Amino acid sequence: MSAGAVHPSPESDLPGFGDVVAALGRLSPRLVRTPVASAPGFDALCDRRVYLKCENLQHGGAFKYRGALNALLLRPACASHQPVATHSSGNHGTALALAARALGLHCHVVIPQDASAAKLAALQAAGASVRRCAPGLAAREAALADWLAESPAHLVHPFDDARVIAGQGTAALELLCERPDLDVVAVPVGGGGLLGGTALAARGAKPGCRVVGVEPALADDTWRSFASGRREGVAGSPATIADGLRGSIGARNFELLLRHVDEVLVVSERSIVAAMRLVLEHFRMLVEPSSAVPIAALLEGRLGRPGERVGVVVSGGNVDLAGCPFLAGERLAATAPAPGGARAATGRGA
């Protein structure tokens, strides 16, 4: 399969706000209704009112379940019993495998060798058939094309698919329904499915709310594309800790970026790690590096203006504890549970 088959002409089926609304109706009964968290101490630190939409608590630990399930619920009749397939840095693959399992379908996932160990483990636990490939989008697409040639399956692209983009937009739509007073909504950008869907949701639900994408400076293709007006890519697999954001923006999401997004920011690796640490401190949640990217921009005072209400979609929580820059491996290992340490009183009191 050529890259062209994975990326058909985007103009033919760009999703719209109506697709996001329809997706929310379709998905709602099957989603975790994730909370919107805020913390006064964190607000003081940022000099803004910050609302985190906790998709790290979604099925599969990431927003990706929304787009994957939406795509499967909208699959054509001819694919109704076919296996499904994708390539993924981890979260989309796990989401697709979980959605497929819920619908009784098999799932094939190509995952690059530089994927996080936590994500590979989650993918396998979700029941996917897995093949590893070299890092980078080209290798991922080539490996998937080979696999599809051997074993036909219904492809659900991780970000360049109208059904996926509309599904991802439901997170921001829920956030805006709960916090209709937001001035800004921000998301991390890799392939741009979350940004594209979020932009559709915000433009439709609250046109005055600004939409901002944030990416690591080491994988700044969307920043460059936004500045130049031409879709630019990253070379190979950038060395950013934000393992979910190493890809380049997809064709459909680039169109949505130019039409609906107000600003793109980039942040340093150091800021990403600092943001992870501060989210743990203030919200008691361990978020994955990709999720910390917009929060890093917030902590640097670059996202939104003082006093504004800023919503951020926390994209996922699938982080390797052993590789986390601020968790100490040696002390973690010393805390295995001690069986038999409990007592029970099972009779009712006399």
Add this chain to the structure above:
Amino acid sequence: MSAGAVHPSPESDLPGFGDVVAALGRLSPRLVRTPVASAPGFDALCDRRVYLKCENLQHGGAFKYRGALNALLLRPACASHQPVATHSSGNHGTALALAARALGLHCHVVIPQDASAAKLAALQAAGASVRRCAPGLAAREAALADWLAESPAHLVHPFDDARVIAGQGTAALELLCERPDLDVVAVPVGGGGLLGGTALAARGAKPGCRVVGVEPALADDTWRSFASGRREGVAGSPATIADGLRGSIGARNFELLLRHVDEVLVVSERSIVAAMRLVLEHFRMLVEPSSAVPIAALLEGRLGRPGERVGVVVSGGNVDLAGCPFLAGERLAATAPAPGGARAATGRGA
């Protein structure tokens, strides 16, 4: 004020299931609708299906906001403009201060010197007037009585108050509405407000669901009370890491314990820490030691039976990062945000 004034005869106003239902209607619009989290890998580890009601994501980072707000919404007309007051190991105080602030009231809180630093900081950030006292219930009650004598206020006891107990029960009621198939619901026990409210909710909403309280072996007053049928206390302030569970069960909650609770378990300090670590790994949430107490019993295979569906109310997330047994202080300190590390592209692409 004598201890008798804080603990009037419990028989006079034990709450019932109807009070929990009414509280949920009253509180719902003002609460975070906290999610129920599950993780397949954690289920495999426990050999049970585990559902965590994430009250660590509630306002103030703990379930305590439910009971505190319910008490204030039900305060008598004569106290409608009076300050409110309590003693607390931290979470109830913060919850009461936040609820008071939402209603335009001042709040006075006595907190013991062995309270967690995170909880003291949260209490102060919530706008409470704070006085420190020696550890232990007797010192807390004495300090509060002195303060009330100087400055009259409406007392909201942290656990021995029918309005508070009914409010705390709303967490389990939400959990059972979302997961009506639970075989067991378990909560940590300190003063027993959460256990009392949970028992009412479970008996009313699903009579077949067993109710289990779990406490640290170092503060096993409820275990002893349940076994003997007489309300027993702890001496002083036990040295458990579970700082929210150092108190003794209240009179009303002891009555509810004997009537409605199926089992009380105790767990070791080592198991509590191991449980915190595993919750972080599988759910990416940092829960406070008190919350990890029932999860420790689960990991030891003592809570519920293999294959059963077990719900746990995760009581709170207010943990001191610096004092956490598995977070490394020196590496945390090295990750301050780097201002000015961001770039922005704010023009739309040409």
